[in-house]
Amino acid sequence: MRIPDRRFALYLMTPAALFLAVFVAYPLFRLVTDSFFKISPIVGGPRDFVGLDNYIRAFTSEAFIGAGWRTLAYTLMVVTLEFTLGLGMALLFTTLGRKSQVWRTMFLYPLMIAPIVAGLLWKFLMIDNFGLLGTLLSQAGILKDPNQIGWLSNPDIVLFSVAVPDIWLTTSFMCLVLFAGLQNIPGDLIEAARLDGARAPSLLFRIILPLLRPVIAVALVVRGIDAARAFDTILIQTNGGPQSASETMSLLIYRTMIRFGDPGLASAMGTIYLLAMLAIAFVAVTTIWRPGKDT
Amino acid sequence: MPSRTATAPQTTTEPASAGGGRRRGGVNREGLEAGKRSTRTILWILLAAALVLYGFPFLYLLFTSFKTPIDTIAVPPTILPKEWTLDNYINALGRNGVPASFINSIQTAVISTLLSLVLAVPAAYGITRYKTASGRVFIMAALVTRMVPPVAIGIPLASMMASVGLADTPIALSIAHTTISLPLSIWLMSSFFEAVPQDLEEAATVDGCSRLGALWRVVIPVVSGGIAVTAIFAFLASWNEFLFALLMTAVRSQTTPVVIANFQTQFGLDWGSMTALAAVYSIPVILLTLLLQRKIVAGMTLGAVKG
Numbered sequence: 001m002r003i004p005d006r007r008f009a010l011y012l013m014t015p016a017a018l019f020l021a022v023f024v025a026y027p028l029f030r031l032v033t034d035s036f037f038k039i040s041p042i043v044g045g046p047r048d049f050v051g052l053d054n055y056i057r058a059f060t061s062e063a064f065i066g067a068g069w070r071t072l073a074y075t076l077m078v079v080t081l082e083f084t085l086g087l088g089m090a091l092l093f094t095t096l097g098r099k100s101q102v103w104r105t106m107f108l109y110p111l112m113i114a115p116i117v118a119g120l121l122w123k124f125l126m127i128d129n130f131g132l133l134g135t136l137l138s139q140a141g142i143l144k145d146p147n148q149i150g151w152l153s154n155p156d157i158v159l160f161s162v163a164v165p166d167i168w169l170t171t172s173f174m175c176l177v178l179f180a181g182l183q184n185i186p187g188d189l190i191e192a193a194r195l196d197g198a199r200a201p202s203l204l205f206r207i208i209l210p211l212l213r214p215v216i217a218v219a220l221v222v223r224g225i226d227a228a229r230a231f232d233t234i235l236i237q238t239n240g241g242p243q244s245a246s247e248t249m250s251l252l253i254y255r256t257m258i259r260f261g262d263p264g265l266a267s268a269m270g271t272i273y274l275l276a277m278l279a280i281a282f283v284a285v286t287t288i289w290r291p292g293k294d295t
Numbered sequence: 296m297p298s299r300t301a302t303a304p305q306t307t308t309e310p311a312s313a314g315g316g317r318r319r320g321g322v323n324r325e326g327l328e329a330g331k332r333s334t335r336t337i338l339w340i341l342l343a344a345a346l347v348l349y350g351f352p353f354l355y356l357l358f359t360s361f362k363t364p365i366d367t368i369a370v371p372p373t374i375l376p377k378e379w380t381l382d383n384y385i386n387a388l389g390r391n392g393v394p395a396s397f398i399n400s401i402q403t404a405v406i407s408t409l410l411s412l413v414l415a416v417p418a419a420y421g422i423t424r425y426k427t428a429s430g431r432v433f434i435m436a437a438l439v440t441r442m443v444p445p446v447a448i449g450i451p452l453a454s455m456m457a458s459v460g461l462a463d464t465p466i467a468l469s470i471a472h473t474t475i476s477l478p479l480s481i482w483l484m485s486s487f488f489e490a491v492p493q494d495l496e497e498a499a500t501v502d503g504c505s506r507l508g509a510l511w512r513v514v515i516p517v518v519s520g521g522i523a524v525t526a527i528f529a530f531l532a533s534w535n536e537f538l539f540a541l542l543m544t545a546v547r548s549q550t551t552p553v554v555i556a557n558f559q560t561q562f563g564l565d566w567g568s569m570t571a572l573a574a575v576y577s578i579p580v581i582l583l584t585l586l587l588q589r590k591i592v593a594g595m596t597l598g599a600v601k602g
Contacts, residue, residue: 009425009430012420020440020477023470023471023474027452093342094328096335100342106346108588108591114537117573120555121570121573124359130367130369176595229444232537253446254446257450267450270446273446277442
């Protein structure tokens with residue numbers, strides 16, 4: 001009465017697969033179907049089939065196009081800064097070797113802090129009038145007046161300001177992953193390059209970075225996906241303002257649904273957002289990450 | 296379809312498969328370490344400066360939570376409180392709904408961690424032990440799940456929960472959180488199972504154990520460390536999550552992150568209480584991190600690679 005291995009494996013996977021089907025796949029199906037309807041925000045209200053109308057409204061809406069570009073800019077900014085800072089720290093830890101271990105632990109703790117707390121904290125640091133950041137910069141002589149930069153009130157720079165908590169929270173993640181990768185670069189390779197007279201910059205760009213490529217690719221893809229979904233930190237800092245200057249895709253969809261009570265339009269935006277994420281992630285995974293190709 | 300070991304660059308799986316983030320040192324260590332004493336001193340100073348800068352924001356949050364209301368919004372702001380007070384803590388924790396929100400947060404995180412483990416452990420075992428085509432499809436599907444923006448499924452999920460009478464309950468929110476932690480748990484557990492030699496359970500089956508018996512009595516004890524890592528990550532994901540909590544909870548099941556966010560609107564800008572509550576909410580997980588840092592590093596590195 002022994003069931004075949006293949007079926008046994010299937011039985012083991014079924015509960016998890018069912019869970020994901022019911023609570024991820026089905027809601028996604030609902031999202032896509034809802035996007036073709038005009039839905040009243042009242043529960044049990046009318047639903048009228050409107051075809052592609054919601055999609056047309058999304059693509060012709062300035063808010064949607066703007067949020068798309070902002071999400072892209074935000075993601076690029078967050079990932080670039082995190083990568084640069086994280087790599088710097090990882091190299092620092094590596095060159096300092098074993099003794100830096102305690103310090104590495106200290107560097108980890110922001111990872112455990114809730115994004116909502118990080119957002120709140122940085123809002124408090126950057127807020128006009130009594131924010132500490134402006135004061136410190138002016139005391140250091142960098143700014144003439146503590147309120148010279150309206151971190152969260154100037155639409156031109158607010159997208160950068162709301163990215164700061166995200167960068168603060170997850171640079172250590174980037175550092176950790178890159179550090180793990182650096183541990184696996186064979187020492188004799190570096191030695192050989194040193195003996196050949198390679199200086200630090202060429203060592204970094206010609207040897208270390210190419211060898212780290214797979215690790216870098218994974219870290220960038222994973223962080224990119226996360227940054228593109230940013231919500232908590234921005235909501236608590238600016239709620240998308242001023243004048244929508246920090247309204248990213250997640251925020252716009254949330255507000256379209258909750259504030260403006262338009263589930264149909266929100267669903268269409270959500271569907272486009274999801275498809276774009278999947279497409280970009282697919283391209284990134286196959287071209288940058290290339291799983292299994294050259295590890 | 297690439298095999299799993301190939302999906303993850305071999306380089307990064309190493310520290311985690313060794314169990315506790317211990318790394319193979321030896322040759323590589325001499326390679327990148329700085330040689331000259333003076334260079335090393337400069338690098339240490341640089342590191343110390345970076346860490347002070349990095350740690351400062353959270354210290355400032357702690358200091359602020361001990362300030363008096365006037366101190367909190369003083370212009371120009373001071374770093375240390377002029378006068379230390381516990382009023383903010385008393386205020387924040389005594390506020391209506393705050394103690395209940397802590398209980399909700401704990402409840403939700405515990406339920407979603409258990410749910411995630413119960414589903415992920417057998418699934419990951421099935422995927423790793425029997426390399427079937429369906430297993431490979433399933434693990435890729437779990438990876439795709441990670442790319443789904445929570446806002447896209449949050450709204451339909453909330454209305455689904457409402458239609459089965461689960462609106463505003465910790466159960467509904469736990470299920471939502473499990474949609475996030477389950478895929479990651481499957482990836483993490485798969486790598487831990489990967490490291491278990493197959494002859495272990497083969498020996499057990501020869502001795503008369505059933506396959507389930509071998510899994511339960513032989514394999515599970517071996518991967519218990521991995522299960523602990525996976526549990527920590529599932530717990531943290533739920534503890535810190537905000538968007539689902541915002542969409543799916545109202546009065547009864549609100550978690551603390553939502554309460555922290557609501558402070559802004561409901562009570563004007565009471566920075567003192569907000570920072571106190573934020574500190575209280577962060578301290579348990581910071582302690583957890585310090586206690587279990589090696590396990591967390593292992594999971595983090597693996598999590599990055601896998602999901």
